[in-house]
Amino acid sequence: MLPGETAIVAAAALSDLLHEISRLGYTLVGPTVRDGAIVYREIHSAEDLPAGWTDVQQPGSYRLARRADSALFGFAVGPHSWKQFLHQPAVTLWHAQLADQGAVTFAAEPPERKRLALIGVRSCELYAIATQDKVLIGATYSDPHYAARRAGLFVVAVNCTVAGGTCFCVSMKTGPKVETGYDLALTELIDDARHELFIEAGSERGAEVLERVPRRPADGRAREAAEKAVRATAEMMGRQLETEGLRELLYANLENSRWDEVATRCLACANCTMVCPTCFCTTIEDHTDLGARRAERVQRWDSCFTTDFSHLNAGSVRSSIKSRYRQWLTHKLASWIDQFGTSGCVGCGRCITWCPVGIDLTEEAAAIRRTDLRSQTGREA
Amino acid sequence: METIERLLREHPFLQGLDDRQFALLAGCAKKARFAAGEYIFREGQEANASYLVRTGRVSLEVNVAGRGPVQLHTVEEGEVLGWSWLYPPYRWQFDARVVEPLWAIFLDGACLRSKCESDHDLGYELVKRLLRQVHQRLERARFQLLDIYRAGS
Amino acid sequence: METRASDPNGAASPAPTLPRATPVRRVIRESADTVTLELDNSVGRSFAPGQFNMLYLFGVGEVAVSISGGPVESQVLAHTVRAAGAVTRLLVNVKRGATIGVRGPYGSAWPIEGAARERLDLLVVAGGIGIAPLRPVIYHALRERHRFGRLIVLFGARRPDDLIYAREFNRWRAYPGVELRTIVDHGSSNWRGPVGIITDLLATTDFDHDDTLAMVCGPEVMMRFVRHALVGRGLPPERIYLSLERNMKCAIGHCGHCQLLPFFVCKDGPIFALPKVAPLLDMREL
Structure with a gap:
């Protein structure tokens, strides 16, 4: 064949x-x-x-x-x-070894050659x-x-x-x-x-x-x-999302009050990012053994819904849930296109199903479209 | 020989006044020079003048117990030092210490007050200019309050 | 860049986040909370002014630090570190001879080659530790003085003692066409310079807005106001560059932490031309 x-x-x-x-x-x-x-x-x-x-x-x-x-x-x-x-979800990236004279050596963890x-x-x-x-x-x-x-x-x-x-x-x-x-x-x-x-x-x-x-x-x-x-x-799709001009719509609506509204429901639990098949963010953890001789770096899934995610010395850049939900949705549906040439959403619906409070990104995008700041002339700033 | 009126005309703070107003101000003005380290005035003293800085640098300071004198702000070429003569109780709030040798124009406070009271056009022009300096000073103070360079800020 | 790991097939590439064991050759105390670590560079790794390395302290963690020295072909690479977070508080205490992990260099560079081609004046505006990623620019412009117009450096800090690199100021000023002006938020009794804010210096600095490239690095609040002041003085936005700060973890555009709407600050930045980021600077919590 x-x-x-x-x-x-x-x-x-x-x-x-x-x-x-x-x-x-x-x-x-x-x-x-x-x-x-x-x-x-x-x-x-x-x-x-x-x-x-x-x-x-x-x-x-x-x-x-x-x-x-x-x-x-x-x-x-x-x-x-x-x-x-x-x-x-977790990958060991490398190991470090501390020698008596204070010298440190690093060794990469070789990729597992697993055939799935x-x-x-x-x-x-x-x-x-x-x-x-x-x-x-x-x-x-x-x-x-x-x-x-x-x-x-x-x-x-x-x-x-x-x-x-x-x-x-x-x-x-x-x-x-x-x-x-x-x-x-x-x-x-x-x-x-x-x-x-x-x-x-x-x-x-x-x-x-x-x-x-x-x-x-x-x-x-x-x-x-x-x-x-x-x-x-x-013909049986449970949801639909209007994608026409979606990137421009979201960029023009970073100050839309809908983000405040969704923030009253969002728990910032990060479920949506965990079940999402495209969410790729990771953090790193450095572990040291008890003798403080051997250290390893582990890469773990992370979520833009945590406050630590955008941490700088002065504090978190995105301290409000509103800003974190906005980051997630605008990344998924808008800035992903700038970064990688495609939407970050494949329409699988997992983030909707597994949201404990049932936030539906198709509905959020539609709500922003209904209240598009660009069409609200005479609106007070 | 430089006349005081010509010096007034050269100073950026007074730019845009008319001939009559320069003549009025000249009656309140005289040249002033201070050496580095001299105090032009001290906190609590009677506030009797503004100084239009021609060259040099003055530091406005407050003495903090345990820390010594703290520099809050410096007044530089082209700027004006002192407006406490405008309002009662006519007292200086800070020490003014000369950091770099100073050439300035002394404007007598009581003289200015009476000229401004009798000539509101002149008063408006002066207060407008002073307000601009106050505005800039306030902006600086706000920024310094933010302490943006602090580690972890 | 020849120093970057690159393998289009991916599967065969070495671990792109593996640090190189690197000896600390010298530690220079810059201020109460800031040191410069001169790291061994006997292999002659090159970098472009504005780029950063990831420094790893055994058993503690990793942090992004801009390369603050040169020259490019030097035997050491300088990194100025300020004790501000969990890792940097310990990193400032490392001793000469210690080994730390280094990977990089990463990120975009200040556009000084373009400036040299047009023989522009360089206006460097730095706040606090923000002078560190700009020092390679200053070194470059001093070493190749004939390729640039004026070099104007405006440097603001909290207190006189926080004006790091002060021991070098006289040497910088000795070059033709160089002006260095400093200002502090709070003076001390022996401080003879101006007390105020960085925009005070800008307001009284003459520059030719048709012929100047501005490079700005400092706290984000400072950069927002400096940017308005520069534009207000007639400098075209496309000749204003800023160095932005975000949480860098992987430094290779994979971990997502440093995003600023469409940008990964680690690879699209940290140096940006103002028009690319202007609308984003005014938006809160992006």
Whole structure:
């Protein structure tokens, strides 16, 4: 088979396909049910997938529900994103050793050469990975740990056949159809008569894997059924975000009173930044052993919602919650474009679902659009 | 021989007055010179003059117990020293110590007050100029209060 | 820059945040709370005036410090450190012969090469420790005096003792076309200079607004007011440069801490032309 070729694989044969991938030396990571949510963890076969489960999502609300069928990918996205496997929550960067004469030596922690196969990557998530690539595999400096894990990736993407209540990938033009950046892309076709996967090879190694599992050629009808399912998902978006002129809108509204209003609800808990698949900020911690001979530097996820984040000797630059929420939203939807050429938002909706008070960035952006300072002539300064 | 009126005309503080006003002021003015280290006036003394600084530098100071004299501000070439003669109780609030040898024009306070009272146009012109200096002095004081260079500020 | 780690493939690049063990060759006390650390540079690492290094003190932590010395080809790199935060309070106590970690140089530079091409006058406006990243500019303009017009240095500090580098002032002033004026917030009895604020100096300094490049570094409040004073004196904003301060952690544009709306101050700055940042300076808590 060649990249671009398609086949139909019975859902029951998915374990064979996963087995073929792990035989190439990849550790499988995929969605599985745990503690009442669908999370990404190491899996061993299709048995571990959340068969028959779906998720019901609204601002500040997430719960699992039984589906009428036994679909394997019949849900949207959970609290996890793939960033935890690529841009890990904690990474040791280097060690320092203090010698008797006061000399210090430094040694870099070599990147872990782990080869991961991500099973069930949604289109928005592929965009999120590409977004973090631009940040961490930069023109001048690359994060060697991220780059190593990124280079060792096998991606099995999934076209969404349901949309979550907080999804808006259509607005962000990041889905629901998977377009690029995968080894294999699956579309799950399920009804009373069948449970099959329409699979498209996106790379040579993807094609090789596909060749080794029981399959039949995909005809035009199968392709049509797959495309119809994805088109239907696009009609089911739980949210929408008007992106036209959004960057300019936010830049012109840094003093909009809406920021004060949202600050009365925002708890600055940092959940949105933790669940966001593109948020990349980190801090560093320097640890010393008890003998004060050996020190190490650890890089950890950080959040722009903490007061320490913008700390200078004189204090925090962003001491109010208002300023921190504004920083997060304007970075995500506006200044990210200046920095990296794309929006920092992929429309996955996680920040809306996992906000404990249900703040919805699509609603916040819309509220600012309704009260655009540029259109309020005669308004007192 | 330099006439006092010509010196007045040369000083930036009085720029824009008319001939009649310069003539009026000349009646209150005389040349003044002080050596470095001399005190022009001391805190609490009767305030009887303004000094238009031509060259040199005067330091306005206050003596703080335990710290000694603290320099609050210096008055430089082109600026004016002293306006306490304007309002009762006509007392100097600070010490004025000469740091760099001073050439100035002494303007008698009582003389100025009576000229300003009888000629409100002149009074307005002088008060307008003094207010500008007060404004600048206030801005400086606010900045110094901010103490922006303090470590950790 | 040849000193920067660069690897387009990423995966093979060495750890970009790994410090180099660097001996402290000399410690110069500048004031009660400020020292200059001269760090070994026998490898001849180059830098551009305005750039900074990350200095790591074993077991304590890391801090961004601008390079305050030169010349570029020197055997040591000077870093002037003021005890202000958790790391710098200990960094000012390191002794000659100690080893610290250094990585860099990072960030943008003062546009002095462009100024030399146009043979502009240089107006350096510094407040407090803000003189440190400007001293390489002064050194450069003294060493290559013929390539620049006048060099005007206006330097404000809290007290006379806080006018760091004072031992060098006479040497600077000895060069042709150099004017150095200092001012302090609070004088002491033996201080013979002016007492006031930096804009007082600016108000009484003559410069040719058609032919001058201004470089400003100091507390943010000071820079906001100096900028208005310079523009008010007719200096075009595109010839006013500022050095901004934000929380620098990684210094390579990855950690996000130093963002100022569209900018990463660590790599897009710390030196900015005024028009790029003018609207941001007036915005609170950005």
